[in-house]
Amino acid sequence: MKNILFAASECTPFIKTGGLADVIGSLPQALNTDRTNEVRVILPLYEGMDDSFKDSLTFVSDITVPVGWRSQQASLLSLQHEGITFYFVQNDFYFGRYGTYGYFDDGERFVFFSRAVIEALPLIDMDVDILHAHDWQTGMAVAFANIMRPDIRTVFTIHNIQHQGWMTHEAFGDLMNIGPEHFAGLEWQGMINCMKAALFHADKITTVSPTYAEEIKQPYYSEGLDSILNERSGDLIGIINGINADEYNPVTDPYIFSQYKTSRLKKKENKLFLQRELCLTEDPDIPMYVAVSRLVEQKGFHLLERILEDFLQENVQVVILGTGDYSFEQSFAYFASRYPKKMATLLKFSEATARQLYAASDFFIMPSKFEPCGLSQLIALQYKSIPIVRETGGLRDTVQPFNEITGEGNGFSFANYNAHELLYTLRYSLLTYSRPDIYKPLIKNVNKSQFSWKDSAKLYTGVYKELVSR
CATH class of the missing domain: 3.40.50.2000 (Glycogen Phosphorylase B;)
Known part of the structure; x- marks a missing residue:
């Protein structure tokens, strides 16, 4: 012993x-x-x-x-x-x-x-x-x-x-x-x-x-x-x-609107609930991208801030939850006011709201400048949300970029700390979402991802x- x-x-x-x-x-x-x-x-x-x-x-x-x-x-x-x-x-x-x-x-x-x-x-x-x-x-x-x-x-x-x-x-x-x-x-x-x-x-x-x-x-x-x-x-x-797979479990999570295991229909029910709560356009087929994080440079928000105007021209919704640097808080609040039906910025931290975002989202954005391990991308996978990450630290070790030729991979990633690489990756994820023939294999891989202790x-x-x- x-x-x-x-x-x-x-x-x-x-x-x-x-x-x-x-x-x-x-x-x-x-x-x-x-x-x-x-x-x-x-x-x-x-x-x-x-x-x-x-x-x-x-x-x-x-x-x-x-x-x-x-x-x-x-x-x-x-x-x-x-x-x-x-x-x-x-x-x-x-x-x-x-x-x-x-x-x-x-x-x-x-x-x-x-x-x-x-x-x-x-x-x-x-x-x-x-x-x-x-x-x-x-x-x-x-x-x-x-x-x-x-x-x-x-x-x-x-x-x-x-x-x-x-x-x-x-x-x-x-x-x-x-x-x-x-x-x-x-x-x-x-x-x-x-x-x-x-x-x-x-x-x-x-x-x-x-x-x-x-x-x-x-x-x-x-x-x-x-x-x-x-x-x-x-x-x-x-x-x-x-992660504690019993604690972060969409099958039993008391915070989310509709509990589920792998059902995309149940995820859409959670998305509709969140859209109503946040006064976004109510449409379960609009892809929802979320970030749950401290709003600091380490987490890559300089990159997201730079390309958000361009990305919001697409048929997408973006929700950000967190607090941090005043400049990021004000910038993301501005985008939410400019696109009230497409974006929401929640300047707080709430465990219940975080779980609801994981459950409702299709994609989870985490473009960190550096990331020793990261738990958010693991929680996102647990809730069957597809992570979009920069290839650094534990993000590189846990998120395998999707290859539509081989059908391998459980997310999307980019290598350089560059805003337009992030924008390209976001747009590629959106294209994948619109094509069931390649989106379904990706979802199967996400459903199989396990990161217990x-x-x-x-x-x-x-x-x-x-x-x-x-």
């Missing part, structure tokens, strides 16, 4: 800002189906966590956590949820605030949490074999474990290399409580870098798709960390994310077995 402790900064259903929370909420369940693993999870206790979960917490122990010249007090609490043991580190000074990230002292907050993870190890009723930390917020937990608990093996997963946890070099003396001989393992370009610290100290490094594992060894994608990633390339592996969990289990055997 391998005892594995996940350390992360967010997890569904407790607290969520992005795809990391979905991974931490579902991957442990998949890993625990292999009887050779026991995975537990440790998280910060945020003020914003739902009271129904807070009321179910059980006190485990008090913890004293050294933070530089100070000692911070914390409580370790636990909760059983869907067969997984979750631990929460409670400290109101650092986490008794609404929201998750974006505070001036985020570096100190997550150094504290990382050290609290190490201090909690003797207090939980499990002898941890492997500490598996996720993204920069727990990067220092890997470094602390390597320095203070060499009996524990470590895995670090990069979910998004763009965010690294930078701090001034004074943070080493102010926060770390480790000897000066360890400074070089944390320093990068004259500053302390929490992700670099994890890459330097981890026994194994994973990231969330095979293509992204190769991309981040290149300067264009690495955000400055390509040299250390190339040095550690023998310990770097890309494992594609999955089963295969990925086997690969993670292989990584853990290798480490324990050492």
